Amino acid sequence: MVDLKDYGFKAVDSKTADDIIPARIIEVHRELYKAICAHGEVSAKLKGSFLKNLNNREDYPAVGDFVHLIYNPIGESKIVKLLPRKSKFSRTDLSGHNPRHAKTVLEQVVAANFDYVFIMSSLNQDFNANRISRYLTQAYQSGATPVVILTKSDLCPDYEDKIEKVKALSNDLDVIAVSSQTGAGVAEVAKYLCPGITVVFLGMSGVGKSSLVNTLANEEIMLVNDIRLYDDRGRHTTTHRQLVKLNSGAMIIDTPGMRELGLWDADEAIGEAFADIEELICDCRFSNCSHKSEPGCQILLALENGTLSQKRWKSYLTQKKEAEFVKTKLKKSSKKKSRII
Numbered sequence: 001m002v003d004l005k006d007y008g009f010k011a012v013d014s015k016t017a018d019d020i021i022p023a024r025i026i027e028v029h030r031e032l033y034k035a036i037c038a039h040g041e042v043s044a045k046l047k048g049s050f051l052k053n054l055n056n057r058e059d060y061p062a063v064g065d066f067v068h069l070i071y072n073p074i075g076e077s078k079i080v081k082l083l084p085r086k087s088k089f090s091r092t093d094l095s096g097h098n099p100r101h102a103k104t105v106l107e108q109v110v111a112a113n114f115d116y117v118f119i120m121s122s123l124n125q126d127f128n129a130n131r132i133s134r135y136l137t138q139a140y141q142s143g144a145t146p147v148v149i150l151t152k153s154d155l156c157p158d159y160e161d162k163i164e165k166v167k168a169l170s171n172d173l174d175v176i177a178v179s180s181q182t183g184a185g186v187a188e189v190a191k192y193l194c195p196g197i198t199v200v201f202l203g204m205s206g207v208g209k210s211s212l213v214n215t216l217a218n219e220e221i222m223l224v225n226d227i228r229l230y231d232d233r234g235r236h237t238t239t240h241r242q243l244v245k246l247n248s249g250a251m252i253i254d255t256p257g258m259r260e261l262g263l264w265d266a267d268e269a270i271g272e273a274f275a276d277i278e279e280l281i282c283d284c285r286f287s288n289c290s291h292k293s294e295p296g297c298q299i300l301l302a303l304e305n306g307t308l309s310q311k312r313w314k315s316y317l318t319q320k321k322e323a324e325f326v327k328t329k330l331k332k333s334s335k336k337k338s339r340i341i
């Protein structure tokens with residue numbers, strides 16, 4: 001028997017019928033799900049009655065979700081309910097269109113119920129505090145706790161100032177420098193990986209995610225967790241596990257969607273990441289200040305006396321603009337009936 005608590009399940013007061021049990025989604029392949037439940041791993045589909053009542057794309061189960069299912073020991077189990085999410089990452093699905101021409105923007109959840117977002121950024125010449133700040137905005141919005149992991153510390157002997165720069169992005173932010181090459185800092189990251197804890201990684205390709213995961217797991221976990229399947233023509237294929245359990249008992253969610261996250265209704269999260277700027281704006285003399293030339297503008301004053309850097313102000317404006325763009329698209333598309341999958 002599998003104890004779902006080992007997979008982060010917190011039993012709530014939801015009394016279930018005898019044949020309905022909780023499970024966690026570990027893979028999503030179009031309409032087919034793979035889930036872990038008390039009886040081990042099962043294949044599952046959405047039950048017709050559940051599917052019929054789905055209105056939004058975000059209500060479809062995603063990797064990491066807890067669900068209720070009717071267990072079937074000899075065939076596909078049926079998912080009957082999606083349990084409330086404590087955190088989630090959504091991707092703006094532009095229906096395959098270039099953003100400028102997209103007619104519909106749909107929210108698609110790509111990972112759910114994670115405790116930490118590991119924001120990965122390399123300490124070498126790619127280091128970019130603005131990018132980290134963008135990821136922070138998304139992390140706060142997800143509902144989980146961000147931890148910034150600065151990789152390849154062996155390539156950058158002098159990284160203290162970079163750590164300070166990142167710490168200045170937000171209050172109480174944990175920032176860890178690591179090297180998968182030398183092992184420096186890896187133990188600090190491992191402290192987060194307690195049994196039942198789920199983490200996701202955000203970061204550009206090549207920052208060293210796989211190397212770190214392999215170092216943490218002390219084995220080729222990415223390979224170990226690949227499973228072999230036979231496709232419908234009997235050909236041999238491998239698929240990549242989307243929720244991976246480490247030896248420590250912690251879990252990592254890694255889905256294709258995680259790699260292309262867009263900003264989703266980010267105003268509130270931007271407010272958290274740029275609280276200082278929003279405070280300044282509140283103090284501008286005119287409530288509709290454009291922060292370009294008005295007298296009594298606190299932004300202009302802060303830029304002039306150097307308490308606010310041009311770079312940070314520009315980064316704030318860029319994020320606002322992006323969030324605005326998505327919102328406009330969303331408003332337009334919600335007037336029409338949303339197309340679901």
Ligand SMILES: Nc1nc2c(ncn2[C@@H]2O[C@H](COP(=O)(O)OP(=O)(O)OP(=O)(O)O)[C@@H](O)[C@H]2O)c(=O)[nH]1
Nearest residue numbers: 152153154155179180181205206207208209210211
């Ligand atoms: N010097 C040094 N190189 C590293 C370190 N970690 C990773 N690398 C190198 O950086 C390159 C990319 O590392 P990966 O772990 O594959 O990066 P990734 O983020 O998983 O990349 P994707 O699979 O494309 O998402 C590889 O050539 C690694 O050998 C490190 O701590 N120090």
Ligand SMILES: [Zn+2]
Nearest residue numbers: 284289291297
């Ligand atoms: Zn102003």
